[in-house]
Amino acid sequence: xxxxxxxxxxxxxxxxxxxxxxxxxxxxxxxxxxxxxxxxxxxxxxxxxxxxxxxxxxxxxxxxxxxxxxxxxxxxxxxxxxxxxxxxxxxxxxxxxxxxxxxxxxxxxxxxxxxxxxxxxxxxxxxxxxxxxxxxxxxxxxxxxxxxxxxxxxxxxxxxxxxxxxxxxxxxxxxxxxxxxxxxxxxxxxxxxxxxxxxxxxxxxxxxxxxxxxxxxxxxxxxxxxxxxxxxxxxxxxxxxxxxxxxxxxxxxxxxxxxxxxxxxxxxxxxxxxxxxxxxxxxxxxxxxxxxxxxxxxxxxxxxxxxxx
Amino acid sequence: xxxxxxxxxxxxxxxxxxxxxxxxxxxxxxxxxxxxxxxxxxxxxxxxxxxxxxxxxxxxxxxxxxxxxxxxxxxxxxxxxxxxxxxxxxxxxxxxxxxxxxxxxxxxxxxxxxxxxxxxxxxxxxxxxxxxxxxxxxxxxxxxxxxxxxxxxxxxxxxxxxxxxxxxxxxxxxxxxxxxxxxxxxxxxxxxxxxxxxxxxxxxxxxxxxxxxxxxxxxxxxxxxxxxxxxxxxxxxxxxxxxxxxxxxxxxxxxxxxxxxxxxxxxxxxxxxxxxxxxxxxxxxx
Numbered sequence: 001x002x003x004x005x006x007x008x009x010x011x012x013x014x015x016x017x018x019x020x021x022x023x024x025x026x027x028x029x030x031x032x033x034x035x036x037x038x039x040x041x042x043x044x045x046x047x048x049x050x051x052x053x054x055x056x057x058x059x060x061x062x063x064x065x066x067x068x069x070x071x072x073x074x075x076x077x078x079x080x081x082x083x084x085x086x087x088x089x090x091x092x093x094x095x096x097x098x099x100x101x102x103x104x105x106x107x108x109x110x111x112x113x114x115x116x117x118x119x120x121x122x123x124x125x126x127x128x129x130x131x132x133x134x135x136x137x138x139x140x141x142x143x144x145x146x147x148x149x150x151x152x153x154x155x156x157x158x159x160x161x162x163x164x165x166x167x168x169x170x171x172x173x174x175x176x177x178x179x180x181x182x183x184x185x186x187x188x189x190x191x192x193x194x195x196x197x198x199x200x201x202x203x204x205x206x207x208x209x210x211x212x213x214x215x216x217x218x219x220x221x222x223x224x225x226x227x228x229x230x231x232x233x234x235x236x237x238x239x240x241x242x243x244x245x246x247x248x249x250x251x252x253x254x255x256x257x258x259x260x261x262x263x264x265x266x267x268x269x270x271x272x273x274x275x276x277x278x279x280x281x282x283x284x285x286x287x288x289x290x291x292x293x294x295x296x297x298x299x300x301x302x303x304x305x306x307x308x309x
Numbered sequence: 310x311x312x313x314x315x316x317x318x319x320x321x322x323x324x325x326x327x328x329x330x331x332x333x334x335x336x337x338x339x340x341x342x343x344x345x346x347x348x349x350x351x352x353x354x355x356x357x358x359x360x361x362x363x364x365x366x367x368x369x370x371x372x373x374x375x376x377x378x379x380x381x382x383x384x385x386x387x388x389x390x391x392x393x394x395x396x397x398x399x400x401x402x403x404x405x406x407x408x409x410x411x412x413x414x415x416x417x418x419x420x421x422x423x424x425x426x427x428x429x430x431x432x433x434x435x436x437x438x439x440x441x442x443x444x445x446x447x448x449x450x451x452x453x454x455x456x457x458x459x460x461x462x463x464x465x466x467x468x469x470x471x472x473x474x475x476x477x478x479x480x481x482x483x484x485x486x487x488x489x490x491x492x493x494x495x496x497x498x499x500x501x502x503x504x505x506x507x508x509x510x511x512x513x514x515x516x517x518x519x520x521x522x523x524x525x526x527x528x529x530x531x532x533x534x535x536x537x538x539x540x541x542x543x544x545x546x547x548x549x550x551x552x553x554x555x556x557x558x559x560x561x562x563x564x565x566x567x568x569x570x571x572x573x574x575x576x577x578x579x580x581x582x583x584x585x586x587x588x589x590x591x592x593x594x595x
Contacts, residue, residue: 050402052402052405099580099584100584102584103583103584105401105402106339106345106401106405106542107538107542107583109345109405110534110535110538110579110583111579111580111583111584113531113534114535114576114579114580115576115580117531117572117576118573118576118577121569121572121573121576125569239409239413242406242409246406274420275417275420275421276417276421277417278413278414278416278417278420279413279414279417279418279421281410281413282410282411282412282413282414282415282416282417283410283414284410285406285407285409285410285413286393286407286410286411286414289397289403289406289407289410290393290396290397290407293397293400293403
């Protein structure tokens with residue numbers, strides 16, 4: 001019991017410290033952690049069904065631009081622009097899913113890569129709408145029901161709630177009947193199909209939910225940074241999300257949560273040296289794929305299981 | 310109009326031949342090891358930097374420099390296979406992640422060693438040739454000719470030598486090949502080396518034509534990926550046809566509608582091909 005209380009206090013401190021410590025910079029990093037966490041969880045849902053989606057950085061961008069343009073051009077409040085960003089990306093995912101999810105593995109990677117590059121190319125070339133490579137400035141800060149979110153703390157709270165919801169949804173999806181079906185598909189697709197499981201519609205469902213959260217994450221990012229440019233949604237953003245997942249562990253939603261907490265602050269430490277950040281990412285990925293392919297969370301789980309037996 | 314068409318075809322074929330060099334190595338590695346080598350572009354970049362250093366900085370002659378650079382890329386590829394890829398082979402997802410990691414790491418090493426600026430390698434061939442109404446830069450023609458020579462050499466290697474026969478056997482059916490006493494591990498190292506050699510040749514040939522910089526491999530790698538999907542993953546004839554096709558189609562769209570439209574069309578074609586015929590134009594159904 002005492003142990004539980006200590007654990008609860010520690011957890012509360014880990015989550016609530018930005019409200020106790022008065023440090024704008026650290027809180028800023030905490031906001032970035034929550035946004036990356038949401039996006040990494042969204043990518044994790046795809047990895048759980050065995051598909052590496054490279055389009056998720058562009059999905060985030062679509063959400064970000066949608067939300068920014070709706071609030072700037074049409075004057076929509078954040079309360080409408082935010083869900084609209086998620087719904088638009090979800091709709092695109094739902095529309096493309098039936099075609100895209102016919103293929104697996106490498107082919108899916110290439111399809112999503114081509115789509116992602118195409119989307120970013122449109123951000124760059126359609127200057128009148130997306131502002132081209134110069135990007136969009138002065139995106140209004142978000143406000144909820146008259147309460148303006150002007151401080152990093154407000155965004156931290158909002159981002160935390162969003163990441164929390166994404167986490168719960170990721171857990172729910174894979175624990176539900178849908179999760180059992182998806183597991184059976186990973187286990188033996190032919191056999192489950194012979195039992196009448198329509199594999200593709202389940203996967204399209206996950207792709208849609210995953211796209212929804214990528215769009216929402218992008219929207220928070222847009223209103224928090226108040227500046228968007230196409231390069232923020234390039235392949236490198238996807239690499240960040242992938243590293244978070246691989247290091248944390250892709251087999252459960254806890255993996256990307258742990259990964260985001262550990263890795264998002266890292267570029268801030270190596271801020272002046274992009275090349276060393278890249279080197280670190282490359283070596284981290286190599287090390288984990290070769291020596292600990294199940295990531296930190298998977299590794300701890302294996303260790304515990306071994307100790308028990 | 311005839312002049313324009315000729316120009317488009319000439320531009321397309323010279324670019325396409327470089328795509329073919331890249332795509333052949335990429336598809337060879339996939340066909341034999343089931344590894345999608347995202348680091349293929351970095352082998353191209355490594356050879357280009359080798360040319361830049363040897364020919365440009367140390368003043369070697371062009372011919373020994375090119376031989377050494379290509380050999381360097383081949384060796385680098387074999388070492389990567391021996392040290393890294395061998396450990397994850399058989400797991401497609403982990404192979405992809407590892408290849409991505411190698412790509413990022415090699416880029417960062419080049420960034421640390423040479424900085425982010427684009428540098429130029431000395432140009433061994435200059436001037437233009439006129440072919441009727443069309444104009445063709447001599448250096449592109451040189452690259453195209455060398456690429457064709459290499460393709461011929463690769464064809465002979467694959468079809469007339471013992472090692473080539475063993476490679477084809479492993480690509481067709483690794484288990485049966487092993488039953489016949491072919492060591493798959495040896496073939497893996499050799500295939501990765503030769504695939505990297507071809508990427509290195511493309512990089513070394515293109516270094517004087519374009520500029521040399523750490524991210525230079527990304528575009529050719531992407532093109533190789535597109536070509537290979539067009540032609541069918543693992544299919545060598547598919548890579549040749551796909552490469553020339555992409556070169557000519559791109560050249561046509563770039564001339565008439567601009568490069569952005571050309572890139573969007575290439576992506577659109579890829580999406581359509583995978584959606585309709587995932588095994589590619591020349592691929593076998595798995």
